Amino acid sequence: MDKSALNFDSPVPLYRQLADLLRREISEGQHAVGDRIESEHSLAQRHTVGRPTVRQATDMLVREGVLQRRRGAGTFVLPTTERVDLFSLVGTSEALRAVEARCELLSPPTLRHNTPIGTAYALQRKYSVQDEVLLLEDIWLDATFFPRLEQHELAGQSLSRLVREVYHREPDRAEQRFAIVDSDPLMGAGPLLSVHRRLHFGEHLDKVHAVLLCRTETFQFTQTITTTRP
Amino acid sequence: MDKSALNFDSPVPLYRQLADLLRREISEGQHAVGDRIESEHSLAQRHTVGRPTVRQATDMLVREGVLQRRRGAGTFVLPTTERVDLFSLVGTSEALRAVEARCELLSPPTLRHNTPIGTAYALQRKYSVQDEVLLLEDIWLDATFFPRLEQHELAGQSLSRLVREVYHREPDRAEQRFAIVDSDPLMGAGPLLSVHRRLHFGEHLDKVHAVLLCRTETFQFTQTITTTRP
DNA sequence: TCAGACAAGTTGTCAAGACAACATGACTTG
DNA sequence: CAAGTCATGTTGTCTTGACAACTTGTCTGA
Numbered sequence: 412m413d414k415s416a417l418n419f420d421s422p423v424p425l426y427r428q429l430a431d432l433l434r435r436e437i438s439e440g441q442h443a444v445g446d447r448i449e450s451e452h453s454l455a456q457r458h459t460v461g462r463p464t465v466r467q468a469t470d471m472l473v474r475e476g477v478l479q480r481r482r483g484a485g486t487f488v489l490p491t492t493e494r495v496d497l498f499s500l501v502g503t504s505e506a507l508r509a510v511e512a513r514c515e516l517l518s519p520p521t522l523r524h525n526t527p528i529g530t531a532y533a534l535q536r537k538y539s540v541q542d543e544v545l546l547l548e549d550i551w552l553d554a555t556f557f558p559r560l561e562q563h564e565l566a567g568q569s570l571s572r573l574v575r576e577v578y579h580r581e582p583d584r585a586e587q588r589f590a591i592v593d594s595d596p597l598m599g600a601g602p603l604l605s606v607h608r609r610l611h612f613g614e615h616l617d618k619v620h621a622v623l624l625c626r627t628e629t630f631q632f633t634q635t636i637t638t639t640r641p
Numbered sequence: 642m643d644k645s646a647l648n649f650d651s652p653v654p655l656y657r658q659l660a661d662l663l664r665r666e667i668s669e670g671q672h673a674v675g676d677r678i679e680s681e682h683s684l685a686q687r688h689t690v691g692r693p694t695v696r697q698a699t700d701m702l703v704r705e706g707v708l709q710r711r712r713g714a715g716t717f718v719l720p721t722t723e724r725v726d727l728f729s730l731v732g733t734s735e736a737l738r739a740v741e742a743r744c745e746l747l748s749p750p751t752l753r754h755n756t757p758i759g760t761a762y763a764l765q766r767k768y769s770v771q772d773e774v775l776l777l778e779d780i781w782l783d784a785t786f787f788p789r790l791e792q793h794e795l796a797g798q799s800l801s802r803l804v805r806e807v808y809h810r811e812p813d814r815a816e817q818r819f820a821i822v823d824s825d826p827l828m829g830a831g832p833l834l835s836v837h838r839r840l841h842f843g844e845h846l847d848k849v850h851a852v853l854l855c856r857t858e859t860f861q862f863t864q865t866i867t868t869t870r871p
Numbered sequence: 872t873c874a875g876a877c878a879a880g881t882t883g884t885c886a887a888g889a890c891a892a893c894a895t896g897a898c899t900t901g
Numbered sequence: 902c903a904a905g906t907c908a909t910g911t912t913g914t915c916t917t918g919a920c921a922a923c924t925t926g927t928c929t930g931a
Contacts (some may be wrong), residue, residue, distance in 0.1 A: 424884060450911060461886045466912090474704075479843075482894035482912045588864040591821055591832045602821045602832040632819040638864045654914060691916050695881090695895060712882045713924035 417458050425460055426467035433472060437488055447485040448478070462538040507570050512538040512545055516566045522554060527620045530554045532561065537597070544598050545630045546623060556580070582610040582619065604632060647688050655690055656697035657809065663702060667718055677715040678708070742768040742775055746796045752784060757850045760784045762791065767827070774828050775860040776853060783848040786810070812840040812849065825854050835864060 417428050433448070442448055452471070455462045469486055472478040480486045520532035531551040538546040550570070552560060557578055565573070574580050587608040593601040604627050610619035625632055647658045663678070672678055672738040681699070685692045699716055702708040709715045750762035768776035780800070782790060787808055795803070804810050816837040823831040834857050840849035856861055 426884080452911075463887095464885060467884085480912060481894080483910080484895075486909060583867060585866050587864050587866065589819070589834055590857045591834055603835070604819055604821060627820045633816060634866075635814060635816050636864075637814050656914080682881075693917095694915060697914085710882060712922065713880080715881060715924085764913080 417460070425458075426464050426471070429454070429458060429460070429465065429468035430471040433468060434477060437477060439550060443487045444488050444489050444490045448488065450453075450485060512540050514538050520552070520561045520565060522561065523551075528553055528617050531620075534556065534565065543629070546625045547595065547597055548624075549622045551620045556612070556615060556618045566576045580612050580618075582612050584611045586611075592624070598624055598626065606632075649689070655688075656694050656701070659684075659688060659690070659695065659698035660701040661806065663698060664705075664707060666774065667707060672718045674718050674720045676718050678718065680715060742770050744768050750782070750790045750795060753781070756781045758783055758847050761850075762787065764795065773859065776855045777825065777827055778854075779852045781850045785847060786842070786848045810842050810848075812842050814841040815839060816841075822854070828854055828856065834860075 413614070416432055417425055419425070421428065436442060439531065448454075449457070451462050451465045454465045458465070469478055469480065473480060476489055477491075478486055479489050481630045515537045517535040517537050518533075520534045521589045523533045524530050526533055528551055531554050533549070533551050536546075536548045537544055537548070538548075554560070557574070557580075563573055563577060585608055587606050590607070592605045595601075595603055595604075603624050604622075606623040608619075608621045609617050610621070612618050647655055649655070649690045651658065666672060678684075679687070681692050681695045684695045688695070699708055701708065703710060706719060707721075708716050709719050719796040722746070734740050739788075745767045747767050748763075748846055750764045754760050756763055760780055761784050763779070763781050766776075766778045766780070767774055768778075771855045776783055784790070787804070787810075793803055794809060815838055817836055820835045820837070821832045823833075825831075833854050836851075836853040838851045838853065839847050840851070
Protein backbone atom coordinates (compact mmCIF):
# COMPACT_ATOMS: atom_id res chain seq x y z
CA MET A 412 0.00 0.00 0.00
CA ASP A 413 2.07 2.91 -1.29
CA LYS A 414 -0.44 5.63 -1.83
CA SER A 415 -3.46 6.88 0.02
CA ALA A 416 -6.76 5.96 -1.56
CA LEU A 417 -8.71 8.57 0.38
CA ASN A 418 -10.76 10.99 -1.65
CA PHE A 419 -10.52 14.38 0.05
CA ASP A 420 -13.31 15.80 -2.14
CA SER A 421 -15.81 13.12 -1.25
CA PRO A 422 -18.74 13.97 1.02
CA VAL A 423 -17.96 10.72 2.85
CA PRO A 424 -15.97 11.64 5.95
CA LEU A 425 -12.31 10.70 5.84
CA TYR A 426 -12.52 8.49 8.89
CA ARG A 427 -15.27 6.42 7.24
CA GLN A 428 -13.29 6.09 4.04
CA LEU A 429 -10.28 4.91 6.00
CA ALA A 430 -12.36 2.45 8.02
CA ASP A 431 -13.81 1.05 4.77
CA LEU A 432 -10.35 0.80 3.28
CA LEU A 433 -8.91 -1.02 6.29
CA ARG A 434 -11.92 -3.32 6.48
CA ARG A 435 -11.47 -4.16 2.79
CA GLU A 436 -7.74 -4.83 3.19
CA ILE A 437 -8.48 -7.19 6.04
CA SER A 438 -11.26 -9.06 4.24
CA GLU A 439 -9.02 -9.36 1.15
CA GLY A 440 -6.39 -11.10 3.27
CA GLN A 441 -3.80 -8.31 3.22
CA HIS A 442 -3.72 -8.66 6.99
CA ALA A 443 -4.06 -12.08 8.52
CA VAL A 444 -5.78 -12.80 11.81
CA GLY A 445 -3.39 -11.92 14.60
CA ASP A 446 -1.37 -9.57 12.37
CA ARG A 447 -0.49 -6.15 13.66
CA ILE A 448 -1.58 -3.41 11.27
CA GLU A 449 0.39 -0.18 10.76
CA SER A 450 0.65 2.16 13.77
CA GLU A 451 -1.77 5.06 14.08
CA HIS A 452 1.04 7.53 13.54
CA SER A 453 2.18 5.71 10.42
CA LEU A 454 -1.35 5.44 8.99
CA ALA A 455 -1.86 9.14 9.64
CA GLN A 456 1.29 9.98 7.71
CA ARG A 457 0.57 7.61 4.87
CA HIS A 458 -2.94 8.92 4.35
CA THR A 459 -2.12 12.56 5.11
CA VAL A 460 -4.65 12.82 7.92
CA GLY A 461 -4.38 13.50 11.63
CA ARG A 462 -4.02 10.78 14.18
CA PRO A 463 -7.49 11.47 15.70
CA THR A 464 -8.96 10.75 12.25
CA VAL A 465 -7.14 7.41 12.18
CA ARG A 466 -8.43 6.68 15.67
CA GLN A 467 -11.99 7.39 14.59
CA ALA A 468 -11.56 4.88 11.78
CA THR A 469 -10.03 2.20 13.97
CA ASP A 470 -12.65 2.96 16.66
CA MET A 471 -15.29 1.85 14.17
CA LEU A 472 -13.48 -1.38 13.40
CA VAL A 473 -12.81 -2.05 17.07
CA ARG A 474 -16.53 -1.72 17.75
CA GLU A 475 -17.29 -4.07 14.86
CA GLY A 476 -14.99 -6.63 16.43
CA VAL A 477 -12.63 -6.54 13.45
CA LEU A 478 -9.67 -4.97 15.26
CA GLN A 479 -8.28 -4.98 18.78
CA ARG A 480 -6.02 -2.26 20.12
CA ARG A 481 -3.38 -3.07 22.70
CA ARG A 482 -1.78 -0.08 24.40
CA GLY A 483 1.92 0.00 23.70
CA ALA A 484 1.80 -2.99 21.37
CA GLY A 485 -0.29 -1.97 18.39
CA THR A 486 -3.54 -2.76 16.65
CA PHE A 487 -4.33 -6.36 15.73
CA VAL A 488 -6.71 -8.21 13.46
CA LEU A 489 -9.29 -10.31 15.29
CA PRO A 490 -10.82 -13.56 14.10
CA THR A 491 -14.18 -13.08 12.41
CA THR A 492 -16.91 -13.82 14.91
CA GLU A 493 -19.76 -15.99 13.81
CA ARG A 494 -22.89 -13.98 13.36
CA VAL A 495 -25.83 -15.16 15.42
CA ASP A 496 -28.48 -16.45 13.05
CA LEU A 497 -31.80 -16.32 14.84
CA PHE A 498 -33.48 -18.71 12.44
CA SER A 499 -31.08 -21.50 13.08
CA LEU A 500 -30.90 -20.90 16.77
CA VAL A 501 -31.72 -24.47 16.98
CA GLY A 502 -28.41 -24.95 18.62
CA THR A 503 -25.25 -24.24 16.81
CA SER A 504 -24.93 -25.26 13.20
CA GLU A 505 -21.61 -26.74 14.28
CA ALA A 506 -23.27 -29.11 16.68
CA LEU A 507 -25.52 -30.37 13.94
CA ARG A 508 -22.70 -30.55 11.41
CA ALA A 509 -20.46 -32.38 13.85
CA VAL A 510 -22.89 -35.29 14.08
CA GLU A 511 -23.77 -34.99 10.38
CA ALA A 512 -27.43 -34.64 11.14
CA ARG A 513 -29.80 -34.96 8.24
CA CYS A 514 -32.42 -32.28 7.90
CA GLU A 515 -35.72 -33.39 6.50
CA LEU A 516 -38.77 -31.34 5.70
CA LEU A 517 -41.64 -33.42 7.00
CA SER A 518 -44.31 -31.33 5.42
CA PRO A 519 -44.17 -28.49 2.88
CA PRO A 520 -45.46 -25.06 3.85
CA THR A 521 -49.20 -25.33 4.24
CA LEU A 522 -51.43 -22.33 4.68
CA ARG A 523 -53.31 -22.58 7.98
CA HIS A 524 -55.71 -20.19 9.62
CA ASN A 525 -55.72 -21.27 13.22
CA THR A 526 -52.05 -21.12 14.07
CA PRO A 527 -50.48 -19.42 17.11
CA ILE A 528 -49.96 -16.34 14.93
CA GLY A 529 -53.15 -16.42 12.90
CA THR A 530 -52.97 -17.15 9.18
CA ALA A 531 -49.56 -18.64 8.60
CA TYR A 532 -47.57 -21.17 6.68
CA ALA A 533 -46.91 -24.20 8.82
CA LEU A 534 -44.02 -26.54 8.27
CA GLN A 535 -42.12 -29.19 10.15
CA ARG A 536 -38.45 -30.13 10.11
CA LYS A 537 -36.70 -33.14 11.55
CA TYR A 538 -32.97 -33.52 12.22
CA SER A 539 -31.81 -37.06 12.60
CA VAL A 540 -28.75 -39.24 12.66
CA GLN A 541 -29.02 -42.87 11.62
CA ASP A 542 -32.79 -42.88 12.11
CA GLU A 543 -32.54 -41.41 15.56
CA VAL A 544 -34.47 -38.16 15.78
CA LEU A 545 -32.29 -35.51 17.41
CA LEU A 546 -34.52 -32.52 16.92
CA LEU A 547 -37.99 -31.78 15.81
CA GLU A 548 -39.09 -28.31 14.80
CA ASP A 549 -42.52 -26.90 14.02
CA ILE A 550 -42.44 -23.50 12.36
CA TRP A 551 -45.17 -20.98 11.51
CA LEU A 552 -44.49 -18.00 9.26
CA ASP A 553 -46.96 -15.15 8.97
CA ALA A 554 -48.69 -15.48 5.59
CA THR A 555 -49.04 -11.74 5.00
CA PHE A 556 -45.43 -11.05 5.94
CA PHE A 557 -44.14 -13.89 3.76
CA PRO A 558 -46.57 -13.99 0.83
CA ARG A 559 -46.60 -17.00 -1.51
CA LEU A 560 -44.10 -18.94 0.55
CA GLU A 561 -45.43 -22.22 -0.85
CA GLN A 562 -44.02 -21.24 -4.25
CA HIS A 563 -40.48 -21.53 -2.97
CA GLU A 564 -38.46 -24.70 -2.73
CA LEU A 565 -37.72 -25.34 0.92
CA ALA A 566 -36.27 -28.81 0.98
CA GLY A 567 -32.51 -28.69 1.51
CA GLN A 568 -32.78 -24.93 1.69
CA SER A 569 -31.84 -22.55 4.44
CA LEU A 570 -34.96 -20.82 5.67
CA SER A 571 -32.88 -17.94 6.97
CA ARG A 572 -31.34 -17.42 3.57
CA LEU A 573 -34.65 -17.64 1.74
CA VAL A 574 -36.23 -15.07 4.02
CA ARG A 575 -33.24 -12.79 3.54
CA GLU A 576 -32.88 -13.15 -0.21
CA VAL A 577 -36.50 -13.45 -1.30
CA TYR A 578 -38.28 -11.31 1.26
CA HIS A 579 -35.36 -9.04 2.27
CA ARG A 580 -36.23 -9.64 5.89
CA GLU A 581 -34.00 -10.41 8.79
CA PRO A 582 -35.09 -11.02 12.36
CA ASP A 583 -33.40 -8.80 14.86
CA ARG A 584 -34.91 -10.10 18.10
CA ALA A 585 -36.40 -13.28 19.38
CA GLU A 586 -38.00 -14.49 22.53
CA GLN A 587 -37.63 -18.04 23.65
CA ARG A 588 -39.29 -19.95 26.40
CA PHE A 589 -38.01 -23.23 27.78
CA ALA A 590 -39.94 -26.11 29.16
CA ILE A 591 -39.47 -29.74 29.97
CA VAL A 592 -42.12 -32.02 28.49
CA ASP A 593 -42.91 -35.64 29.21
CA SER A 594 -43.15 -37.02 25.70
CA ASP A 595 -43.87 -36.40 22.05
CA PRO A 596 -45.50 -38.69 19.49
CA LEU A 597 -42.57 -38.52 17.09
CA MET A 598 -39.73 -38.37 19.60
CA GLY A 599 -41.05 -40.74 22.22
CA ALA A 600 -40.86 -40.63 25.98
CA GLY A 601 -39.30 -37.73 27.84
CA PRO A 602 -38.01 -35.81 29.50
CA LEU A 603 -37.56 -33.61 26.43
CA LEU A 604 -36.44 -30.02 26.15
CA SER A 605 -39.03 -27.82 24.44
CA VAL A 606 -38.10 -24.37 23.16
CA HIS A 607 -40.89 -22.10 22.05
CA ARG A 608 -39.50 -19.21 20.04
CA ARG A 609 -40.99 -16.03 18.57
CA LEU A 610 -39.11 -13.97 16.01
CA HIS A 611 -39.50 -10.23 15.50
CA PHE A 612 -38.50 -8.20 12.46
CA GLY A 613 -37.93 -4.63 13.55
CA GLU A 614 -41.32 -3.28 14.54
CA HIS A 615 -43.05 -6.31 13.01
CA LEU A 616 -43.61 -8.53 15.99
CA ASP A 617 -44.33 -12.25 16.13
CA LYS A 618 -43.93 -12.98 12.46
CA VAL A 619 -42.42 -16.38 13.04
CA HIS A 620 -43.20 -18.91 15.75
CA ALA A 621 -41.23 -22.07 16.23
CA VAL A 622 -41.38 -24.93 18.65
CA LEU A 623 -38.39 -27.17 18.93
CA LEU A 624 -38.01 -30.44 20.75
CA CYS A 625 -34.85 -32.32 21.59
CA ARG A 626 -33.44 -34.83 23.97
CA THR A 627 -30.51 -33.27 25.84
CA GLU A 628 -28.71 -36.53 26.59
CA THR A 629 -28.18 -37.14 22.90
CA PHE A 630 -28.05 -33.64 21.56
CA GLN A 631 -26.11 -30.80 23.12
CA PHE A 632 -28.34 -27.77 22.72
CA THR A 633 -26.07 -24.73 22.80
CA GLN A 634 -26.42 -21.12 21.72
CA THR A 635 -24.27 -18.09 21.34
CA ILE A 636 -26.14 -14.99 22.40
CA THR A 637 -25.23 -11.34 22.41
CA THR A 638 -26.36 -8.17 24.00
CA THR A 639 -27.86 -5.38 21.92
CA ARG A 640 -25.28 -2.99 20.59
CA PRO A 641 -26.68 0.44 19.71
CA MET B 642 -25.91 20.99 38.81
CA ASP B 643 -23.69 23.87 39.87
CA LYS B 644 -20.34 22.31 40.41
CA SER B 645 -18.34 19.67 38.68
CA ALA B 646 -18.11 16.36 40.46
CA LEU B 647 -15.15 15.14 38.42
CA ASN B 648 -12.13 14.04 40.38
CA PHE B 649 -9.04 15.15 38.47
CA ASP B 650 -6.75 13.06 40.67
CA SER B 651 -8.62 9.82 40.08
CA PRO B 652 -7.06 7.13 37.90
CA VAL B 653 -10.46 6.83 36.25
CA PRO B 654 -10.32 8.80 32.99
CA LEU B 655 -12.30 12.03 33.02
CA TYR B 656 -14.51 10.97 30.15
CA ARG B 657 -15.59 7.84 32.04
CA GLN B 658 -16.35 9.86 35.16
CA LEU B 659 -18.45 12.26 33.14
CA ALA B 660 -20.28 9.43 31.40
CA ASP B 661 -21.03 7.84 34.79
CA LEU B 662 -22.23 11.17 36.14
CA LEU B 663 -24.54 11.81 33.19
CA ARG B 664 -25.84 8.24 33.29
CA ARG B 665 -26.60 8.67 36.99
CA GLU B 666 -28.36 12.01 36.48
CA ILE B 667 -30.54 10.45 33.82
CA SER B 668 -31.39 7.36 35.85
CA GLU B 669 -32.17 9.60 38.87
CA GLY B 670 -34.73 11.44 36.76
CA GLN B 671 -32.85 14.74 36.48
CA HIS B 672 -33.41 14.49 32.75
CA ALA B 673 -36.65 13.07 31.47
CA VAL B 674 -37.02 11.00 28.32
CA GLY B 675 -36.99 13.37 25.37
CA ASP B 676 -35.21 16.12 27.33
CA ARG B 677 -32.28 17.87 25.77
CA ILE B 678 -29.25 17.80 28.02
CA GLU B 679 -26.72 20.64 28.21
CA SER B 680 -24.70 21.38 25.07
CA GLU B 681 -21.24 19.89 24.71
CA HIS B 682 -19.68 23.34 24.93
CA SER B 683 -21.60 24.10 28.10
CA LEU B 684 -20.76 20.76 29.72
CA ALA B 685 -17.11 21.29 28.85
CA GLN B 686 -17.13 24.67 30.56
CA ARG B 687 -19.02 23.47 33.58
CA HIS B 688 -16.74 20.52 34.17
CA THR B 689 -13.54 22.32 33.14
CA VAL B 690 -12.67 19.82 30.44
CA GLY B 691 -12.28 20.03 26.69
CA ARG B 692 -15.13 19.42 24.31
CA PRO B 693 -13.57 16.23 22.88
CA THR B 694 -13.58 14.84 26.42
CA VAL B 695 -17.31 15.60 26.68
CA ARG B 696 -17.80 13.92 23.31
CA GLN B 697 -16.01 10.81 24.51
CA ALA B 698 -18.38 10.67 27.45
CA THR B 699 -21.51 11.20 25.38
CA ASP B 700 -20.15 8.77 22.77
CA MET B 701 -20.28 6.08 25.43
CA LEU B 702 -23.87 6.93 26.35
CA VAL B 703 -24.90 7.13 22.70
CA ARG B 704 -23.51 3.64 22.19
CA GLU B 705 -25.38 2.44 25.27
CA GLY B 706 -28.60 3.74 23.78
CA VAL B 707 -29.05 6.23 26.61
CA LEU B 708 -28.53 9.39 24.52
CA GLN B 709 -29.11 10.45 20.95
CA ARG B 710 -27.27 13.31 19.31
CA ARG B 711 -28.92 15.44 16.68
CA ARG B 712 -26.61 17.73 14.74
CA GLY B 713 -27.62 21.32 15.25
CA ALA B 714 -30.31 20.45 17.76
CA GLY B 715 -28.57 18.97 20.76
CA THR B 716 -28.29 15.76 22.69
CA PHE B 717 -31.45 14.04 23.89
CA VAL B 718 -32.40 11.39 26.40
CA LEU B 719 -33.75 8.22 24.83
CA PRO B 720 -36.38 5.93 26.31
CA THR B 721 -34.79 3.07 28.14
CA THR B 722 -34.85 0.10 25.83
CA GLU B 723 -34.96 -3.10 27.71
CA ARG B 724 -31.38 -4.08 27.46
CA VAL B 725 -30.55 -7.71 27.19
CA ASP B 726 -28.59 -8.18 30.34
CA LEU B 727 -26.38 -11.18 29.89
CA PHE B 728 -25.77 -11.42 33.58
CA SER B 729 -29.38 -11.80 34.49
CA LEU B 730 -30.29 -13.90 31.51
CA VAL B 731 -31.83 -16.00 34.09
CA GLY B 732 -35.10 -15.37 32.39
CA THR B 733 -36.50 -11.96 32.16
CA SER B 734 -36.40 -9.68 35.16
CA GLU B 735 -40.11 -9.22 34.53
CA ALA B 736 -40.80 -12.88 35.09
CA LEU B 737 -39.01 -12.71 38.42
CA ARG B 738 -40.67 -9.44 39.39
CA ALA B 739 -44.10 -10.75 38.46
CA VAL B 740 -43.86 -13.49 41.04
CA GLU B 741 -42.02 -11.21 43.49
CA ALA B 742 -39.17 -13.62 43.80
CA ARG B 743 -36.70 -12.98 46.57
CA CYS B 744 -33.05 -13.05 45.61
CA GLU B 745 -30.71 -14.33 48.25
CA LEU B 746 -26.97 -14.59 48.18
CA LEU B 747 -26.26 -17.98 49.65
CA SER B 748 -22.55 -17.45 49.94
CA PRO B 749 -20.38 -14.34 49.55
CA PRO B 750 -17.71 -14.30 46.86
CA THR B 751 -15.04 -16.76 47.89
CA LEU B 752 -11.73 -17.02 46.13
CA ARG B 753 -11.29 -20.51 44.72
CA HIS B 754 -8.48 -22.00 42.66
CA ASN B 755 -10.05 -25.07 41.11
CA THR B 756 -13.07 -23.59 39.39
CA PRO B 757 -14.17 -24.19 35.78
CA ILE B 758 -12.25 -21.01 34.84
CA GLY B 759 -9.25 -21.38 37.12
CA THR B 760 -8.80 -18.92 39.98
CA ALA B 761 -12.15 -17.25 40.43
CA TYR B 762 -14.60 -15.83 42.90
CA ALA B 763 -17.41 -18.30 43.48
CA LEU B 764 -20.83 -17.30 44.67
CA GLN B 765 -24.32 -18.74 44.79
CA ARG B 766 -27.70 -17.07 44.44
CA LYS B 767 -31.15 -18.41 45.14
CA TYR B 768 -34.45 -16.99 43.90
CA SER B 769 -37.45 -18.11 45.84
CA VAL B 770 -41.10 -17.38 46.49
CA GLN B 771 -42.64 -18.32 49.82
CA ASP B 772 -39.85 -20.75 50.62
CA GLU B 773 -40.13 -22.46 47.28
CA VAL B 774 -36.86 -22.33 45.38
CA LEU B 775 -37.51 -21.18 41.83
CA LEU B 776 -33.98 -20.80 40.66
CA LEU B 777 -30.52 -21.62 41.82
CA GLU B 778 -27.45 -20.04 40.31
CA ASP B 779 -23.75 -20.77 40.79
CA ILE B 780 -21.45 -18.09 39.43
CA TRP B 781 -17.67 -17.94 38.98
CA LEU B 782 -15.94 -14.67 38.11
CA ASP B 783 -12.33 -14.63 36.99
CA ALA B 784 -10.24 -13.30 39.90
CA THR B 785 -7.73 -11.48 37.73
CA PHE B 786 -10.40 -9.86 35.60
CA PHE B 787 -12.42 -8.79 38.64
CA PRO B 788 -9.78 -8.06 41.29
CA ARG B 789 -10.82 -7.67 44.94
CA LEU B 790 -14.42 -8.62 44.28
CA GLU B 791 -14.83 -9.75 47.89
CA GLN B 792 -14.48 -6.12 49.00
CA HIS B 793 -17.77 -5.18 47.35
CA GLU B 794 -21.19 -5.60 48.85
CA LEU B 795 -23.11 -8.06 46.72
CA ALA B 796 -26.23 -8.81 48.72
CA GLY B 797 -29.24 -7.03 47.22
CA GLN B 798 -26.97 -5.70 44.55
CA SER B 799 -27.07 -6.12 40.82
CA LEU B 800 -23.99 -8.01 39.73
CA SER B 801 -24.33 -6.57 36.26
CA ARG B 802 -24.31 -3.05 37.62
CA LEU B 803 -21.36 -3.68 39.88
CA VAL B 804 -19.32 -5.10 37.05
CA ARG B 805 -20.20 -2.12 34.87
CA GLU B 806 -19.65 0.62 37.43
CA VAL B 807 -16.72 -0.77 39.38
CA TYR B 808 -14.84 -2.68 36.73
CA HIS B 809 -16.11 -0.85 33.63
CA ARG B 810 -16.77 -4.18 32.00
CA GLU B 811 -19.74 -5.41 30.11
CA PRO B 812 -20.22 -8.82 28.58
CA ASP B 813 -20.98 -8.71 24.90
CA ARG B 814 -21.40 -12.39 24.12
CA ALA B 815 -22.35 -15.51 25.96
CA GLU B 816 -22.63 -19.13 25.22
CA GLN B 817 -25.24 -21.26 26.90
CA ARG B 818 -25.78 -24.97 26.97
CA PHE B 819 -29.00 -26.63 28.05
CA ALA B 820 -29.47 -29.91 29.77
CA ILE B 821 -32.10 -31.76 31.72
CA VAL B 822 -30.90 -33.12 35.04
CA ASP B 823 -32.50 -35.60 37.39
CA SER B 824 -32.14 -33.80 40.70
CA ASP B 825 -30.23 -31.31 42.80
CA PRO B 826 -29.52 -31.35 46.53
CA LEU B 827 -31.09 -27.92 47.09
CA MET B 828 -33.91 -28.11 44.59
CA GLY B 829 -34.93 -31.71 44.98
CA ALA B 830 -36.04 -34.26 42.43
CA GLY B 831 -36.14 -33.52 38.73
CA PRO B 832 -36.51 -33.15 35.93
CA LEU B 833 -34.76 -29.78 36.20
CA LEU B 834 -33.57 -27.46 33.50
CA SER B 835 -29.84 -26.75 33.75
CA VAL B 836 -28.30 -23.86 31.86
CA HIS B 837 -24.53 -23.62 31.73
CA ARG B 838 -23.45 -20.19 30.60
CA ARG B 839 -20.09 -18.63 29.73
CA LEU B 840 -19.70 -14.88 29.36
CA HIS B 841 -17.18 -13.13 27.15
CA PHE B 842 -16.00 -9.54 27.42
CA GLY B 843 -14.72 -8.42 24.05
CA GLU B 844 -11.53 -10.35 23.46
CA HIS B 845 -11.51 -11.58 27.03
CA LEU B 846 -13.11 -14.97 26.82
CA ASP B 847 -14.69 -17.08 29.54
CA LYS B 848 -14.38 -14.54 32.33
CA VAL B 849 -17.66 -15.58 33.94
CA HIS B 850 -19.20 -19.02 34.19
CA ALA B 851 -22.64 -19.63 35.57
CA VAL B 852 -24.79 -22.65 36.09
CA LEU B 853 -28.47 -22.14 36.65
CA LEU B 854 -31.11 -24.62 37.70
CA CYS B 855 -34.86 -24.26 37.61
CA ARG B 856 -38.04 -26.27 37.46
CA THR B 857 -39.94 -25.29 34.32
CA GLU B 858 -43.37 -26.23 35.67
CA THR B 859 -43.14 -23.55 38.32
CA PHE B 860 -40.88 -21.03 36.65
CA GLN B 861 -41.25 -19.85 33.09
CA PHE B 862 -37.69 -19.54 31.82
CA THR B 863 -37.77 -17.03 28.98
CA GLN B 864 -35.16 -14.93 27.24
CA THR B 865 -35.03 -12.17 24.73
CA ILE B 866 -32.16 -12.64 22.35
CA THR B 867 -30.80 -10.52 19.56
CA THR B 868 -28.53 -10.79 16.63
CA THR B 869 -25.22 -8.94 16.61
CA ARG B 870 -25.34 -5.49 15.15
CA PRO B 871 -22.14 -4.33 13.46
C1' DT C 872 -50.83 35.55 8.84
C1' DC C 873 -47.47 33.06 6.36
C1' DA C 874 -43.18 32.34 4.03
C1' DG C 875 -38.49 33.35 3.50
C1' DA C 876 -34.13 34.96 5.15
C1' DC C 877 -30.83 35.41 8.58
C1' DA C 878 -28.52 34.84 13.00
C1' DA C 879 -27.23 32.14 16.75
C1' DG C 880 -26.51 27.87 18.67
C1' DT C 881 -25.31 22.97 18.32
C1' DT C 882 -23.22 18.79 16.71
C1' DG C 883 -19.79 16.55 13.23
C1' DT C 884 -15.33 16.45 11.42
C1' DC C 885 -10.66 17.39 11.52
C1' DA C 886 -6.08 19.32 12.92
C1' DA C 887 -1.56 19.76 15.71
C1' DG C 888 0.28 19.01 19.94
C1' DA C 889 1.51 16.98 24.45
C1' DC C 890 2.09 13.70 28.10
C1' DA C 891 0.91 9.20 30.51
C1' DA C 892 0.95 4.36 30.49
C1' DC C 893 2.06 0.62 28.52
C1' DA C 894 4.75 -3.16 25.41
C1' DT C 895 8.79 -4.83 23.29
C1' DG C 896 13.42 -5.37 22.11
C1' DA C 897 18.22 -4.65 22.90
C1' DC C 898 21.97 -4.32 25.87
C1' DT C 899 24.50 -5.01 30.16
C1' DT C 900 25.68 -7.36 34.26
C1' DG C 901 26.07 -11.18 37.38
C1' DC D 902 22.42 -17.91 30.13
C1' DA D 903 19.08 -15.35 32.73
C1' DA D 904 17.52 -11.26 34.84
C1' DG D 905 17.34 -6.44 35.07
C1' DT D 906 17.49 -1.93 32.97
C1' DC D 907 16.87 1.32 29.50
C1' DA D 908 15.44 3.12 25.10
C1' DT D 909 12.13 3.25 21.62
C1' DG D 910 7.73 2.71 19.83
C1' DT D 911 2.68 2.50 20.42
C1' DT D 912 -1.83 3.32 22.21
C1' DG D 913 -4.83 6.13 25.68
C1' DT D 914 -6.13 10.46 27.29
C1' DC D 915 -6.54 15.20 26.96
C1' DT D 916 -5.95 20.10 25.18
C1' DT D 917 -6.96 24.18 22.08
C1' DG D 918 -8.56 25.49 17.88
C1' DA D 919 -11.19 25.76 13.50
C1' DC D 920 -14.66 25.17 10.07
C1' DA D 921 -18.74 22.58 7.99
C1' DA D 922 -23.37 21.21 8.30
C1' DC D 923 -27.20 21.29 10.42
C1' DT D 924 -31.40 23.02 13.65
C1' DT D 925 -34.18 26.38 15.69
C1' DG D 926 -35.94 30.75 16.58
C1' DT D 927 -36.71 35.42 15.30
C1' DC D 928 -37.55 39.10 12.28
C1' DT D 929 -39.15 41.17 8.06
C1' DG D 930 -41.82 41.68 4.02
C1' DA D 931 -45.70 40.58 1.20
